[in-house]
Amino acid sequence: MSGGVEDVSRAIAFWCAALDYKPREEPSVDWAVLVPKQGTGVQVAIDLAEDPATPGRPRHHLDLYASDQEAEVERLLALGATRVVRKYPRDADFVVLADPDGNRFCVIQT
Template sequence: MLTIGSIVWGVQDVPRAVAFWTAALNYSPREEPGDDWAVLVPNDGNGVQIALAHVGSERARRHHLDLYATDQAAEVGRLMELGAMRVEWRYPPDADYVVLADPDGNRFCVIDKGE
């Protein structure tokens, strides 16, 4: 089963985006924000979290979904059977995600939330 874990928003200035989106949505940082990454959660507990990621280019892909999976391999396989494609990506050694694209080329990540 997949759930939307985060909407990832690409921004040029993470601290400025934190200030704006926390005020606009009544959200708070889940933990201390960094200069290149922050996760915001709803103060009332209702709604999806928003991750703010620094992007260094105006032309960078700016938004995508992080989908949480308890069985990442099975979900990646299922999504590929539905028409998703793997995206070539340089993964860090401790990556808990797989980057895919939907049939229109929109990228998204499948995050391993299994035990």
């Protein structure tokens, strides 16, 4: 997964805390690759975006799965995520949040 951001260091701090990841190597001012702290898994590349995020045209989208969705949403909000106001279907198993750069992601109840 790769995503463009407006502030690389802010994105590193947010996504490392949100996913329990760490930088694979020393990040540069415009690029970083994040990996799981424990074991193997999907790598997340973060690069400096030239254009700001715009509604309806996200730079990237992650789905995070949680056994306790409410607790996970609250944890991510405390890390700097914001709620995205939207009309949810009655049976929605997801909550849409935005990272500090406005990129949307979902927290899905498992």
